[in-house]
Amino acid sequence: MAQPKPDAIFAPWDDPAATPLIQFKNVTKRFGDFTAIDNLTLDIYAQEFFALLGPSGCGKTTLMRMLGGFETPTTGQIFLDGVDIGPVPPNERPVNMMFQSYALFPHLTVWDNIAFGLKRSDMHKDEIGDRVEKMLKLTQLEKFAKRKPHQISGGQRQRVALARSLAKAPKLLLLDEPLGALDKKLRHETQFELMDIQETIGTTFVIVTHDQEEAMTVASRVAVMVDGTLSQVATPDQIYEAPNSTYVADFIGDVNLIEGTVDVPEKNAASDAVSIRWSATEPAIKATSDLTFGAAATVHFAIRPEKVSISTEAPEADNVMSGKILDIAYLGNISTYHVEVAPGLIIKAQATNVRRVSRRNLTWEDHVYLSWTDTAGVVLMT
């Protein structure tokens, strides 16, 4: 008997045979002279938890509102399950949206809010009751069914909004900054709740957020948007470890960016080795890259602070720099050290605080060594 196949990693975007649920094809949206979305092409697959991430004004909300049917593309097409949904009004789309303000109907109870969409479908009355109860259970709101929206807390309102948008079992759920109004602790808890619910029901979620941590936590793939275009669409770890531009590297998390020029490769160097000269006197940075660079090309070397080790004695490593500690940011679990390695060039290094502060051996003005391996950073063209 054949062994049951182990669960494959969920990655339909790597499977050329998979058909996407949503396809944006050369979509452009203009408001007067302002181009909100600029010739954008994007595929989103069924059961994905897809995050649109970007600063305000990057077009992420416009993109979502086009999926909801509240905006129509100026040019280009949007397909949902192979159907061009451009001309379909919002009330006829198998898409539901959870609004940033929650948009709960203040004159209806929690129960009636959740039943609102079902009553407008051809569902039978008894089934509506069952469905609402199921949604209340899913979001743990059974106790609050008879309350009005202003009689419950912010976190409960957020769950009512979620239950209401899930009640009609849409093919696609849109979430517009769904956790923006919650405080930090509740937001973290709710992020995991959202992920659990998404896994339980298997609906495709598209979330809009400006909070990179939130996008990284919940999403299976993240699209980083800037000025109406996609900078990078990839899994959270790829976005973090292998950003494709200094913009993405800088937008997601903390990063050290060092500008330099590509050195002529040494003889018998590995084919993927790149050495970057960033100073006339200091040794070049040794790095690796899948890309090939012309000699003397201007590049940026990006390395995350936690991948830089800090020590008081010169270590054996591919890259070693020495400098003076300018600043220490103590964050409890970790500390970030700002080290000036050359006039005007400050490198941030992060270390876990395994010892208590009083026993820490590094302090201001100390002379320290920073080191990292040749694979720790990425070389970026732009």
Place this chain on the structure above:
Amino acid sequence: MRKFSWFNATSLTFGFAFLYLPMLILIIYSFNESRLVTVWAGFSTKWYGELFQNKAFLDAAKVTIKVAFWSSTLATILGTMAAYIMVRTGQFRGRGLFSGMIYAPLVMPEVITGLSLLLFFIAIGLDRGVITIVLAHTTFAMCYVSVVVTSRLVSFDQSLEEAALDLGCTPFDAFRSVTLPIIMPAVISGWLLAFTLSLDDLVIASFTSGPSSTTLPIKIFSAVRLGVTPEINALSTIMIGLVTIGVISASLVSRSMSIKAKADERRAEQD
């Protein structure tokens, strides 16, 4: 607490006297025994009794209520529609002109409004009567309603309507089942405003009324020209009483509603 001073007491007395002394005198003289309005001859309620025997006044009151009801209802429907469209359509060429034209009748002299309506009714050959007064009152009350409803709609979260559309409502269904219930207090106060305006309008009604459709203000005005009678004092006292009861009950209702809402919010915070 601010300290009592003679200056404050004097200004308070004069201020309220200025506002209410004429009405107070009118109310007192409505209980005058004498037929002469300005001579006090003892307390009596007989003029109230006589008022309810006066068929002309009662007919005029019926016409007035009928006109006020229909014109305020029509004005509320049209004014709400106008407000909704002006707030929701967003920016378009000539928007300022359109919204200006909705509000212009607010500052138009009533004589001009009345005269132009009269000429219009004559031109289209509509006989003057209850219908023409209703139409005339609708036209000027509608802009008041639209002002009240507009101010509510401006602060209305548009995503509520989008949520209704998103959940399967047609645009009309979304308006009926979400927008209208939420803006209902503004619509009702618009209706009350229109009703009151119609109730006490004299100028426009006198241009557009016919022989069989005298409203109460017209009746009072024409009666006073022949001399003020205690009957009119009695009638005016009743009107003052009705308006006072209406205003007080409206404010009590809205106050108890806001207290309830605050209590609800406190309960939500405790959970």
